[in-house]
Amino acid sequence: MPRVRRCRYPGCHTMCQLPDHYCKQHYEHEAEYLASRQKWARSHGTEYQRKYNNVTRYRDDTKSAQYHFYKSRQWQSLRKQVLERDHYVCQYCGKPNSKTVDHVIPIEFDSKLQADTDNLATICRDCHRLKTAWEQRHYGTGKDNQLIAGAEPIHDVDVIAKLMTL
Known part of the structure; x- marks a missing residue:
């Protein structure tokens, strides 16, 4: 047929x-x-993909190392631990069935906290979008941004949840 x-x-x-x-x-x-x-x-052929990889993903050695960390077994293990610890519930808004794990303090700001489970929290997509925008304002993270030297790291998820909705 x-x-x-x-x-x-x-x-x-x-x-x-x-x-x-x-x-x-x-x-x-x-x-x-x-x-x-x-x-x-x-x-959108190979030139498009090459440009994305060189300009965005691997734009410098630090970003390249971060990308490779997220592909490692260590990250997969940490991610699973955090999701089970938080019972797949967003720590910022309480939404169930959240499957994203995010660094509370971004690793661009403090790379020593990259593999620290105390610096990881489960987050939903909506909160992740809001938190990323907040991090760009507070820490100066993100593409083409400069890190803010005097930015004070905030460890409390509840405080971040309030600040990112302002």
Whole structure:
């Protein structure tokens, strides 16, 4: 039996055989669609990935080491310990089923706390987004930012939770 998919034309629910994207009635749009896909693929090819890796991920030795730490077995073990310790509950807002582990004090600010479980907390996606923005203002972390020399490290999750919502 041939594999089929729904026609990509808006409002058309006719099934068409793979590899086509449009049914017989709307087939004139097929060439335009394929051309747009090829154009996107050319603009997001290996050069795009290389630029992302060199400019963002591996922009300096420190960021490269941080990225490799997050791929290590040590991090996987620490992450699992913290998730079980916090029972998969966000320590900032109390949302259950949170699966992200975050450094309370960012490792860009203090790299000695990288593998310290006391500096790790479970966090949900919404709080992680707010906390990252707060860290950029408070510590000066993030891409193209300069660390603030006189920034006082805050260890208390409850205090950070209040500050990041201001």
